[in-house]
Amino acid sequence: MEGPRPGGTGPSALPVRRRADEAGGMETATFETLVGEAVRAPSLNNSQPWRFRRLGDTVEVLLDLDRVPPDADPAGRLSRVACGAAAFNLSLGMAVRGRSVTIRPTTEDLVVARLVAAPHRPATPVQRRLYRVLPARHSNRSEFDDTPVPAAIRDELVRAARDEGCRLDLLADPSTVDTVAAIALLPRATDPVLGVLSGPGDRRDDAVRAGVALQRVLLTATAERLAVSVFSGPVVEPGIRERLRTAVGHGHPPQLVLRFGYAPALAPTARRNISSFVYE
Ligand SMILES: Cc1cc2nc3c(=O)[nH]c(=O)nc-3n(C[C@H](O)[C@H](O)[C@H](O)COP(=O)(O)O)c2cc1C
Numbered sequence: 424m425e426g427p428r429p430g431g432t433g434p435s436a437l438p439v440r441r442r443a444d445e446a447g448g449m450e451t452a453t454f455e456t457l458v459g460e461a462v463r464a465p466s467l468n469n470s471q472p473w474r475f476r477r478l479g480d481t482v483e484v485l486l487d488l489d490r491v492p493p494d495a496d497p498a499g500r501l502s503r504v505a506c507g508a509a510a511f512n513l514s515l516g517m518a519v520r521g522r523s524v525t526i527r528p529t530t531e532d533l534v535v536a537r538l539v540a541a542p543h544r545p546a547t548p549v550q551r552r553l554y555r556v557l558p559a560r561h562s563n564r565s566e567f568d569d570t571p572v573p574a575a576i577r578d579e580l581v582r583a584a585r586d587e588g589c590r591l592d593l594l595a596d597p598s599t600v601d602t603v604a605a606i607a608l609l610p611r612a613t614d615p616v617l618g619v620l621s622g623p624g625d626r627r628d629d630a631v632r633a634g635v636a637l638q639r640v641l642l643t644a645t646a647e648r649l650a651v652s653v654f655s656g657p658v659v660e661p662g663i664r665e666r667l668r669t670a671v672g673h674g675h676p677p678q679l680v681l682r683f684g685y686a687p688a689l690a691p692t693a694r695r696n697i698s699s700f701v702y703e
Pocket of ligand 1: 463464465466467468469501504562656692
């Protein structure tokens with residue numbers, strides 16, 4: 424899917440732009456609050472490979488090429504997934520502040536998504552619910568107990584991915600669970616639930632879409648008091664990724680393996696200073 428591997432050009436390679444509030448866009452304080460919420464998104468090894476820029480009413484999410492882990496993410500795909508998750512957070516923050524936006528993923532080298540103004544409509548109850556739990560979401564690598572995840576909550580997770588144009592397969596068939604658990608080097612169990620998140624395709628913009636769906640799934644899980652862990656090991660090396668795709672069986676390219684269950688909540692992890700994410 425990807426073009427050339429990103430590497431080392433750094434933020435200084437970005438063209439210089441004027442501050443958006445000078446041109447009548449959103450105020451700096453609002454923008455920085457939104458960025459602070461956006462960066463609560465997950466990223467591979469907490470690499471935080473994103474930057475944000477306002478251009479009038481539009482907010483851009485940019486890949487920070489210096490923060491794409493070269494060994495763990497050679498094609499930059501997982502970093503685009505992370506940027507998609509941050510874009511979803513931004514869209515929630517903007518919606519609850521009365522700024523309806525549409526997320527437009529791109530295949531460009533630097534700008535991975537644009538959040539463009541949409542016709543005004545009040546934030547939906549789902550957006551408000553997900554926004555409320557945004558600060559509490561975290562990856563949980565603890566041992567999960569074997570309490571079953573209720574069917575209604577499983578359905579809600581699957582719907583969350585589908586509503587963002589992606590697919591979440593929660594594995595129930597024991598032989599598929601065995602195969603995927605072996606690929607992902609995880610214990611074989613149907614509770615906690617193993618899931619595979621797949622994108623619509625395998626282009627750069629599909630990775631961003633998968634990130635949007637990922638964050639919607641993760642926040643939905645958080646709202647339901649589920650613990651989630653994220654595994655990208657099985658989707659980095661093409662041969663292993665292909666085995667995973669075959670095991671899930673529908674042909675869409677897998678983007679991540681997720682595990683949902685019950686475990687005590689942990690404290691949120693730290694993020695870099697907001698100023699390092701704002702690009703102006
Ligand atoms: C694309 C992507 C890949 C990830 N891969 C892994 C992984 O293989 N193993 C893991 O334990 N966590 C993985 N994570 C979770 C990150 O380590 C986690 O998001 C980061 O440390 C920040 O912590 P938080 O999610 O609690 O905010 C991944 C997250 C993303 C978005």
